[in-house]
Amino acid sequence: MVNEKIGFSLWLDFIERDHLKKEFRRMIEEGVINGATSNPAIFAASIETSPAYTAQLDGLKNHSAKAKYEALAIEDIRTAAEALLPLYEADRDGYVSIEVDPFLCDDTEGTVEEGKRLHAAIGMPNVMIKVPATEAGYAAMRRLTAEGIDVNATLIFSPMQALKCLDAMEEGLKIAGAGGKRVRTVLSVFVSRFDRLLDEKLIEKGLEPGRVGIMNAAKIYNLVESRKNPDIRTLFASTGVKGDAYEADYYIKELMAPHSVNTAPLATIEAFVQHPDHRPRLPLKEGTIDTFFEKIEAAGIDMNAVCDKLLADGLEAFKEAFAKLLAHLE
Numbered sequence: 001m002v003n004e005k006i007g008f009s010l011w012l013d014f015i016e017r018d019h020l021k022k023e024f025r026r027m028i029e030e031g032v033i034n035g036a037t038s039n040p041a042i043f044a045a046s047i048e049t050s051p052a053y054t055a056q057l058d059g060l061k062n063h064s065a066k067a068k069y070e071a072l073a074i075e076d077i078r079t080a081a082e083a084l085l086p087l088y089e090a091d092r093d094g095y096v097s098i099e100v101d102p103f104l105c106d107d108t109e110g111t112v113e114e115g116k117r118l119h120a121a122i123g124m125p126n127v128m129i130k131v132p133a134t135e136a137g138y139a140a141m142r143r144l145t146a147e148g149i150d151v152n153a154t155l156i157f158s159p160m161q162a163l164k165c166l167d168a169m170e171e172g173l174k175i176a177g178a179g180g181k182r183v184r185t186v187l188s189v190f191v192s193r194f195d196r197l198l199d200e201k202l203i204e205k206g207l208e209p210g211r212v213g214i215m216n217a218a219k220i221y222n223l224v225e226s227r228k229n230p231d232i233r234t235l236f237a238s239t240g241v242k243g244d245a246y247e248a249d250y251y252i253k254e255l256m257a258p259h260s261v262n263t264a265p266l267a268t269i270e271a272f273v274q275h276p277d278h279r280p281r282l283p284l285k286e287g288t289i290d291t292f293f294e295k296i297e298a299a300g301i302d303m304n305a306v307c308d309k310l311l312a313d314g315l316e317a318f319k320e321a322f323a324k325l326l327a328h329l330e
Helices: 019-023 023-029 040-049 053-059 065-089 108-122 135-146 158-179 192-204 212-226 266-274 288-298 302-329
Strands: 008-013 035-036 095-099 127-132 152-158 184-188 232-237 260-264
Touching: 008 266, 019 023, 019 053, 023 065, 035 065, 035 260, 040 065, 040 152, 040 288, 040 302, 053 065, 065 095, 065 302, 108 127, 108 135, 127 135, 127 184, 135 152, 135 158, 152 158, 152 302, 158 184, 158 212, 158 232, 158 302, 184 192, 184 212, 184 302, 192 212, 192 302, 212 232, 212 288, 288 302
Parallel strands: 008 035, 008 260, 035 095, 095 127, 127 152, 152 184, 184 232, 232 260
Antiparallel strands: none
């Protein structure tokens, strides 16, 4: 649940047309969520499995697969944005994110062009354009924010990625501010994928599992907060739990922090609502974080290599999901 007293926002990491019509609005009205996010994998799952898209697809038979996808996604994002608009107008978040084509992750010009085009097509002020945190993405973030478009930097795994995003966003925000535009940005730091990759090895080494993603996110949170920019926040993403290793809302509670966002799957949010706990767990002291990662390094784990692998895997997973969706829409 949203906690405005500490500046904590909870966004739903799920978009599906039937859900948007009823349950989504109820969650907003009851103060459970105050924003939403999407990605290529989420849209692929919804469009491929839900009959709610059949009628619109019937009218798009002569369109390309990507044009069909965009028509469906734009309608859903606009619907979500309209439901969230009262929150946005009251300066209580109310954002929804849509990601650019994942195959543009190494194309700055293509990312900027598509980000501007999608933002204009949706036609709502409370839409964030998601841009992967790659070398091409940093330049695109700077240009989009400079033009007054809210940006969600995604697929962040390493502190170095976060620093590059921060630098790009601050430059863009400065330009936008000089033009009289206020832009809001978030850095989506992926969490649970670290633990799914490393837990088994940590247990073998006698170390506590389920902490690498949290400690890495805590380090990046400190970096973001050190800039003291009210228009840039950490967004904790990839916060769903696979299997029963941890409580379903583990990554919401363990990353409760002022001036932050947590975007989570529907089941994760439902679990949190049953037993909410808003005691801040962050910030952690840098010494505590450093000591933790010294133990990780001593266990033979190269965090730079881990971050590189998770980024490559994340980019590939989104490309695969998007390619599969386009094939489905052909």
